[in-house]
Every structure is written in structure tokens, then in C-alpha cells.
Amino acid sequence: MANLATDFIGIRSPNPFWLASAPPTDKEYNVRRAYEAGWGGVVWKTLGTDPPVVNVNGPRYGVMYAGDRQVMALNNIELITDRPLDVNLREIKAVKRDWPDRALVISLMVPCDEESWKEILHRIEDTGADGVELNFGCPHGMAERGMGSAVGQVPEYIEMVTRWVKQHSRMPCIVKLTPNVTDIRPAAEAARRGGADAVSLINTVNSITGVNLDTFSPEPSIDGKGTHGGLCGPAVKPIALHMVAEIARNPATVGLPISGIGGVTTWRDAAEFLALGAGNVQACTVAMTYGFKVVQELISGLSQYLDEKGIDSVGDLVGRATPNVTDWQYLNLNYVTKAVIDQDLCIKCGRCYAACEDTSHQAISMSADRVFEVMDDECVACNICVNVCPVEDCITMVELEKGTVDPRTGLVVGDYANWTTHPNNPSAREAAE
Amino acid sequence: MSSHRTPGIAAGRLPDQTLAQNFADYPPPLDAHEAAVAADRCYFCHDAPCITACPTEIDIPMFIRQISTGTADAAAMTIWDQNILGGMCARVCPVEQLCEGACVREAAEGKPVEIGRLQRYATDHAMDRGQPYTRAAPTGHRIAVVGAGPSGLAAAHRLARHGHDVTIFDARPKAGGLNEYGIATYKTTQDFARREVEWLLDIGGITVEAGKALGRDISLDGLRADFDAVFLGMGLAGVNALRASGEAHEGVMDAVDFIAALRQAPDRAQVAIGRDVVVIGGGMTAVDAAVQARLLGAENVTMVYRRSRDRMSASQHEQDHATTTGVKIITNAMPKAVHGNGQVSEIEFEYTAEGPDGLRGTGETFSLRADQVFKAIGQMIEGVPEGLRLEGGKIVVDDNRRTSLPGVWAGGDCATGGEDLTVTAVAHGRDAAEDIHRMLAARAG
Numbered sequence: 001m002a003n004l005a006t007d008f009i010g011i012r013s014p015n016p017f018w019l020a021s022a023p024p025t026d027k028e029y030n031v032r033r034a035y036e037a038g039w040g041g042v043v044w045k046t047l048g049t050d051p052p053v054v055n056v057n058g059p060r061y062g063v064m065y066a067g068d069r070q071v072m073a074l075n076n077i078e079l080i081t082d083r084p085l086d087v088n089l090r091e092i093k094a095v096k097r098d099w100p101d102r103a104l105v106i107s108l109m110v111p112c113d114e115e116s117w118k119e120i121l122h123r124i125e126d127t128g129a130d131g132v133e134l135n136f137g138c139p140h141g142m143a144e145r146g147m148g149s150a151v152g153q154v155p156e157y158i159e160m161v162t163r164w165v166k167q168h169s170r171m172p173c174i175v176k177l178t179p180n181v182t183d184i185r186p187a188a189e190a191a192r193r194g195g196a197d198a199v200s201l202i203n204t205v206n207s208i209t210g211v212n213l214d215t216f217s218p219e220p221s222i223d224g225k226g227t228h229g230g231l232c233g234p235a236v237k238p239i240a241l242h243m244v245a246e247i248a249r250n251p252a253t254v255g256l257p258i259s260g261i262g263g264v265t266t267w268r269d270a271a272e273f274l275a276l277g278a279g280n281v282q283a284c285t286v287a288m289t290y291g292f293k294v295v296q297e298l299i300s301g302l303s304q305y306l307d308e309k310g311i312d313s314v315g316d317l318v319g320r321a322t323p324n325v326t327d328w329q330y331l332n333l334n335y336v337t338k339a340v341i342d343q344d345l346c347i348k349c350g351r352c353y354a355a356c357e358d359t360s361h362q363a364i365s366m367s368a369d370r371v372f373e374v375m376d377d378e379c380v381a382c383n384i385c386v387n388v389c390p391v392e393d394c395i396t397m398v399e400l401e402k403g404t405v406d407p408r409t410g411l412v413v414g415d416y417a418n419w420t421t422h423p424n425n426p427s428a429r430e431a432a433e
Numbered sequence: 434m435s436s437h438r439t440p441g442i443a444a445g446r447l448p449d450q451t452l453a454q455n456f457a458d459y460p461p462p463l464d465a466h467e468a469a470v471a472a473d474r475c476y477f478c479h480d481a482p483c484i485t486a487c488p489t490e491i492d493i494p495m496f497i498r499q500i501s502t503g504t505a506d507a508a509a510m511t512i513w514d515q516n517i518l519g520g521m522c523a524r525v526c527p528v529e530q531l532c533e534g535a536c537v538r539e540a541a542e543g544k545p546v547e548i549g550r551l552q553r554y555a556t557d558h559a560m561d562r563g564q565p566y567t568r569a570a571p572t573g574h575r576i577a578v579v580g581a582g583p584s585g586l587a588a589a590h591r592l593a594r595h596g597h598d599v600t601i602f603d604a605r606p607k608a609g610g611l612n613e614y615g616i617a618t619y620k621t622t623q624d625f626a627r628r629e630v631e632w633l634l635d636i637g638g639i640t641v642e643a644g645k646a647l648g649r650d651i652s653l654d655g656l657r658a659d660f661d662a663v664f665l666g667m668g669l670a671g672v673n674a675l676r677a678s679g680e681a682h683e684g685v686m687d688a689v690d691f692i693a694a695l696r697q698a699p700d701r702a703q704v705a706i707g708r709d710v711v712v713i714g715g716g717m718t719a720v721d722a723a724v725q726a727r728l729l730g731a732e733n734v735t736m737v738y739r740r741s742r743d744r745m746s747a748s749q750h751e752q753d754h755a756t757t758t759g760v761k762i763i764t765n766a767m768p769k770a771v772h773g774n775g776q777v778s779e780i781e782f783e784y785t786a787e788g789p790d791g792l793r794g795t796g797e798t799f800s801l802r803a804d805q806v807f808k809a810i811g812q813m814i815e816g817v818p819e820g821l822r823l824e825g826g827k828i829v830v831d832d833n834r835r836t837s838l839p840g841v842w843a844g845g846d847c848a849t850g851g852e853d854l855t856v857t858a859v860a861h862g863r864d865a866a867e868d869i870h871r872m873l874a875a876r877a878g
Binding site for chain 2: 067068069347348349350351353354366370390391
């Protein structure tokens with residue numbers, strides 16, 4: 001069986017599944033139960049300075065559902081830990097003592113001055129924790145006080161604080177990044193310049209999950225008012241994957257270890273993060289939806305996958321997809337595919353037809369007896385029919401072989417060629433002249 | 434008190450509590466959570482097969498989407514725009530042969546979206562809010578509708594919406610037709626048929642003349658003279674004969690009469706039922722009679738059908754319901770003779786075989802004990818007025834549901850076109866009403 005053990009910046013854990021800094025890791029009771037359930041590590045919920053913050057006493061989570069009330073995303077307006085620092089430190093020490101083989105990283109967020117950071121790093125020194133994670137990500141509540149994403153949105157601050165941490169602590173240091181920026185790369189570059197051992201991302205995405213149409217209050221509603229909160233869960237995974245990939249392939253940050261976070265719900269999600277370059281993953285919403293036990297599916301699924309692929313360890317999976325992330329201009333314009341509908345699998349719902357006919361390229365025909373067929377001379381291979389089909393693998397995209405004629409364009413499928421040399425590209429024309 | 438084993442025909446075979454359970458709503462209504470879960474399964478198909486399969490062409494994916502987005506009242510309007518008796522159809526339609534049978538999830542998983550129950554969810558909710566339609570400005574036109582069953586009611590409501598004045602004549606004391614008299618009690622509990630008729634009539638402009646039978650109290654010629662148009666929807670009043678000797682024995686009766694009597698009974702414990710009951714026929718009426726005989730406490734109920742199981746017009750779902758209720762189904766057997774001494778005691782059958790020249794007896798016979806024999810071998814039209822062209826025992830109509838007589842339209846079971854179903858009758862009535870309206874508008878213009 002594949003070896004799921006990981007060594008992430010010197011922090012060992014029996015599997016790559018850590019619980020992210022969040023409500024599930026707020027106290028000893030939860031963390032012990034998480035370890036018992038099989039989680040490889042936890043990032044303890046963010047510690048701050050005393051006196052602790054206070055939370056709202058109304059709802060602190062909002063939700064976004066798919067059909068059948070499937071949780072697609074949670075939004076929270078909870079702050080960092082609202083328990084006294086010494087209580088947290090005592091518990092961390094006790095848990096780590098009993099679970100030496102599990103990773104335990106402490107998330108930190110204190111005001112943006114060197115003394116505050118020096119002080120908290122000193123306080124956590126003898127907990128036995130494996131490392132620290134700098135919370136530069138929370139987009140709500142703390143950001144307005146000059147912490148969290150207020151730091152993460154300014155690369156200079158990231159670099160400065162990271163440098164302080166590395167200067168005042170020998171612990172491995174992970175910098176947690178906010179996705180609430182237009183480009184994630186400068187933040188990661190700043191973390192590296194400051195001496196970070198790794199980055200973790202994404203923290204939550206700024207959001208309002210809904211509006212109550214009776215009271216006209218944003219959700220979650222606190223006495224008729226609402227505020228933006230941080231979104232997490234399956235819905236944010238695509239944003240997270242993109243940002244992880246950007247850091248993994250950015251020449252300025254290549255090789256910088258990444259802890260992947262954002263909507264990890266199944267082993268498959270985790271494997272995707274790993275393939276794009278994350279050295280491990282952190283999860284939260286899946287546990288908040290289903291409880292800690294769900295980690296057993298993550299473990300068994302990843303094991304089976306690695307075995308089936310003949311991959312010996314998690315480390316061997318990391319980054320396998322990274323080289324295949326490229327810029328649009330380098331995509332092969334001579335890669336021609338056509339949608340093919342498997343008539344045996346087709347249940348004749350016609351969603352492919354509606355999507356193609358109304359919103360795409362009118363490339364699917366429908367007969368009186370509901371047989372749906374792709375017209376190759378119209379199909380641009382947009383893939384929307386595949387996306388909306390309720391039956392997996394009923395519609396697939398099949399590549400036209402090199403040398404064949406694309407019935408839509410009348411052109412012979414040729415060798416690799418991209419936009420940079422395409423005659424319609426003004427820059428390519430200039431270069432040729 | 435009597436029991437399953439009390440000989441002969443007896444009332445009160447079951448305790449009141451058991452009877453109440455037996456005749457409770459079946460299948461029960463969906464609650465809000467169940468409806469949400471069921472609605473989430475709909476794929477919102479393009480040009481959906483379920484719509485095509487519905488004789489009234491309700492936009493099913495749209496009304497289910499409206500349920501799933503929390504607007505059941507809007508869903509009900511989507512249903513009623515096409516089928517004003519959508520509430521009853523949700524209860525009595527053989528959905529597994531119509532919309533649910535066509536559902537792509539039936540193809541995908543063998544488990545269709547529960548369209549019928551979702552339709553009931555929407556219409557039940559919205560019916561509590563009263564009649565949602567209003568009448569157009571009065572046109573002064575008067576239309577006679579014969580028969581207050583599904584086709585007549587659908588025609589009347591549509592005509593009333595268009596501003597016409599409608600008079601419905603019905604031979605029975607209550608309006609509703611088969612909805613009121615012909616459907617199993619457990620399918621339409623809490624007096625739903627009556628409530629639906631009252632709700633429908635709330636649109637105004639419709640007068641019901643109960644106890645007026647065509648050919649007895651009113652004549653087609655008279656209606657044609659007094660009204661601007663006539664719609665005939667009087668159904669099939671006659672019942673086919675067994676063509677077996679001894680049919681006149683006491684205890685041999687029409688299944689529709691048994692079903693009607695049970696529906697109208699103020700106390701089911703007072704409805705007498707045989708210990709041994711034989712139902713002859715293979716349709717929904719046969720199933721309704723057989724199942725209810727069991728529910729009343731008959732010890733042995735046997736349905737006998739002359740052809741094979743797959744030829745039965747009762748759906749598989751109905752057949753399964755019958756057998757689950759404890760009804761024994763015998764196929765390929767036809768009645769030969771009813772025996773008894775005044776009162777039926779036994780019925781003799783002959784096995785049948787399908788040959789090149791049709792069905793024939795094999796000569797092999799068997800007998801069943803019977804205190805009661807219910808005939809459910811189809812109904813026929815009775816008392817057709819002069820001048821109407823008939824074909825296969827039905828009034829012939831064209832695509833617009835016009836009969837061979839000018840100014841006379843027909844629909845429902847008495848006329849040609851489609852199966853003898855409530856939902857088909859509603860479509861007929863609705864379409865005839867639209868054609869009558871077009872005709873009157875053209876004449877006025």
C-alpha cells in the first residue's frame with residue numbers, strides 16, 4: 001500500500017490531511033478527537049493577544065447550497081480564538097505530548113509590530129508545537145483592525161512580519177495567504193523573501209452568502225444586519241487550485257512548499273491539490289459538514305489511487321500536474337476535438353441540446369424520437385454538452401487525428417501551433433515583419 | 434360483529450380503526466421536505482418527455498423547478514393553466530404509464546421523479562388560497578355542457594374564463610362524474626372530489642343542474658335550440674354484460690356501482706362485502722373494486738381476466754398494489770356460468786388461449802366460491818342522441834373535438850380520442866372549450 005506519510009518542511013505526519021486553523025481546531029477536546037479519527041495534523045485555531053477577542057452571539061456562519069441542501073460553501077464571521085492565551089497553550093502542550101506522531105502547527109495573528117510577534121513567539125516556544133502558521137488571510141473582523149488579510153494584501157507587510165518571525169523563532173514558518181487579491185504571486189514572493197518555509201492557501205474568500213428577502217438583511221444576519229465573511233468549501237476549490245498552481249509555477253517561488261487549502265472534500269480534491277504542487281492539504285468545511293470521520297475516506301481514497309497509479313508515496317504525486325499548467329497563448333490551437341454522444345448511455349434528457357442550441361454553436365441535432373447527435377461540421381468542442389450532461393462519460397470529447405480534416409473548418413489537423421505564431425495575432429505579424 | 438370469515442355478504446368485517454387505516458390517503462402526500470428532495474431530482478429536460486407523455490401537456494419541469502425554488506403557488510398555476518383538475522389527476526393518473534414512465538430518470542435509474550406526488554403537493558397548497566382565475570368580460574354567449582365529470586368541468590371552467598355563461602347538466606345528484614363516483618376511496622380522501630369541484634366552480638358563471646339526464650330530462654335538440662354551443666361529456670353509462678349464464682343472480686353487480694356506493698357511504702362499516710369476492714376484468718376499475726373489497730375485509734378476493742397479464746389495462750403499479758393488498762389475480766380465464774340458488778354462490782370459468790382467430794376457450798374449467806361478483810369488463814355509451822356519428826361505441830369527433838352535428842362538441846370517455854382517463858377527459862374538455870370560444874369569437878367578429 002502506498003505510503004501516505006509526509007514530511008512537510010520538516011513536520012512529519014502519517015498522512016497529508018491536516019485540519020485547517022478554524023473552529024474544529026479551537027480546543028483540546030476537538031483536536032484529540034480529530035487525531036483519534038485519523039487526521040494527520042492540525043493547525044490550531046489562530047491565537048492572538050490577551051484579552052481575547054469576542055465573537056458575535058448570533059449566527060456566525062452562512063451557507064450556499066446545491067441541490068438537496070448539499071453544502072457547497074460556508075461563510076463565517078467568526079474571529080480568531082476567543083479563549084485566553086494560556087488556556088490554549090496549556091491544551092496544545094497536553095495534546096502534543098500525547099500525540100507526538102501528529103503534526104501540530106499553531107496559527108498566529110497579533111498586531112503588526114515586532115514586539116507583539118516577538119512576545120507571542122516566546123509564549124508558544126515550549127508547547128512542543130511543530131511550527132507556526134501566520135494568519136495573513138482572515139478577511140473579516142480582524143482585517144479592519146489591521147491584521148489578517150490587511151497584512152496579506154500588502155506584500156511589504158507579509159515580508160516584514162515573516163522576517164520578524166524567522167528572526168525571533170526557530171520554528172518552521174508557514175505563511176497563510178489571502179485570496180482576496182488580484183494576483184497571488186506577489187504575496188507568495190514576499191513570503192519567500194521574508195524567509196517563510198512555506199505558504200498555505202487559500203484562506204477564505206470575502207463574501208455575502210445571501211440576502212433574507214423578508215428582512216432584507218445579508219446572511220448570516222445579526223439583529224437585522226450582516227457583514228462580509230470568509231467563504232470556504234467546495235465552491236472555492238477552483239479559485240484555490242488556480243492560486244496554488246500560479247505559485248508552484250512562478251519562477252520566483254518555484255520550490256516553495258505549499259500547503260493546499262480550499263474546498264478539499266474528497267480524496268480526489270486532495271490529489272488534485274497535490275498534483276498541482278501542494279505538499280499537503282488542509283481541510284475544514286468537509287469536517288464541519290460531516291464530522292471528523294470523513295478523513296477515513298480521504299485516506300482510503302488517496303491510498304487506492306496511488307496504488308492504482310503505481311505511485312509509491314504522496315511526495316511522488318506532488319507537482320505532477322504543475323508542468324502542464326501554462327498560459328493561454330501556448331495552448332495548441334491544432335488540438336481539435338469533437339463531442340461524441342454514447343447513445344447507449346444517453347437517457348435523452350436533451351440538456352446537451354438545449355445548452356448547445358440556445359447558448360453555444362447549434363451543433364447538436366435532435367430527432368423526433370429524441371436521438372441527440374453531434375454535427376461535427378458545427379461542433380467547436382466547447383465542452384458545454386459534457387458539462388451539463390447528467391450521465392458521466394455519456395458525452396466525451398474525442399480528438400481528431402493529425403492529418404484528418406476538421407469538417408467544421410475544412411482544415412487539416414496539423415502539428416502543434418499556438419497563438420504566438422498565429423497569423424491573426426498582431427504581435428506575431430509584427431515579429432514576422 | 435362480523436369478521437373475515439363471516440359467511441355470505443356482511444357489513445362491519447373490520448374494526449373501525451382498521452377500516453380508517455385501510456382507507457387512509459394512499460399514497461400519502463409529500464411534506465415540504467420530501468417535496469424539496471423529490472423536486473431536486475428533476476433534470477429540467479429539454480422538450481421534456483414527461484410533457485409529451487401528459488395528455489394535458491403540463492410543463493412538468495417548470496412546475497417542479499418552481500416547487501424547488503419555494504414557489505409552490507406558481508407551480509400550481511403552471512399545472513392549472515393546462516389542467517384545471519390537476520389536483521385530481523395528481524391522485525388518479527396512471528403516472529407510471531404517462532409522465533413518470535417517460536421520465537429520463539426512469540431510464541437512468543429505474544426510479545422516476547415523483548411527478549404525481551409533486552403535482553399534488555403544489556395543487557394542494559395552492560387550492561387553499563381559493564380559485565386563482567378570474568373571468569373575462571361577459572360575452573353573453575351561453576353554452577350547455579352535458580356531464581359534470583372531468584371533461585365537462587374542464588370545458589366549463591375554460592369557457593367561464595373566456596366570459597361565457599355555462600350550464601352543466603348531470604344525471605347524478607352530485608357533480609364530479611367519475612371523480613366523485615368512480616374512483617377508489619383511498620385515492621381521493623377528505624372529500625377531495627367535492628372540494629375540487631367547488632373550488633373550480635368558484636370562478637363563477639357556471640350553473641350546475643344536477644339530476645338532469647340527457648334523453649330523460651333534457652334533449653340534445655332542446656339544448657341546441659337554447660344554447661350557442663353544446664359540449665357532450667356524459668361518459669359511459671352502460672356496463673358490458675358478462676355473456677355467461679346466470680348473470681342475473683343476486684350478488685352479481687357492476688363494479689362501478691360498488692365503487693360509487695362505497696364512495697358515497699357515510700360509514701364504511703355499513704358497507705356489506707362478501708367473504709368470497711370475484712372481480713371480472715383487467716382494468717383500473719377492476720383493481721379499484723378488488724382492492725377495496727379486500728380493504729373492507731373480504732377474506733378471498735380474486736380478479737379474473739380473460740387475457741394474459743401483459744394485456745391488462747391496469748398498470749403494473751396497479752396490479753402490484755392489488756396483489757400486495759392480497760388480491761389474487763388469475764389470467765387467461767373467462768366466465769362461463771354463474772351458479773347459485775337465487776344468490777350467487779359460485780362462478781365457473783374456462784381457461785382461454787389466444788389463437789389466430791382470437792381468444793377461445795380451451796375446454797378446461799374451474800370454479801371459484803363467490804358471494805359477490807363484480808363486473809368490470811368495460812363500459813359502453815348509452816342513450817346517444819340521434820344524428821351523432823358513432824365509431825367503436827364512441828361519438829366521433831375531429832381534431833377540434835367537433836361532432837358530426839354543427840354546434841355540438843364532445844369529449845371524455847363518450848367520445849373518440851385517447852384513453853379513457855381523467856387526464857385525457859380534461860384535455861378534451863379544455864380543447865373543445867377553446868374551439869367553441871374561437872368559433873363564437875369569429876361569429877361575433
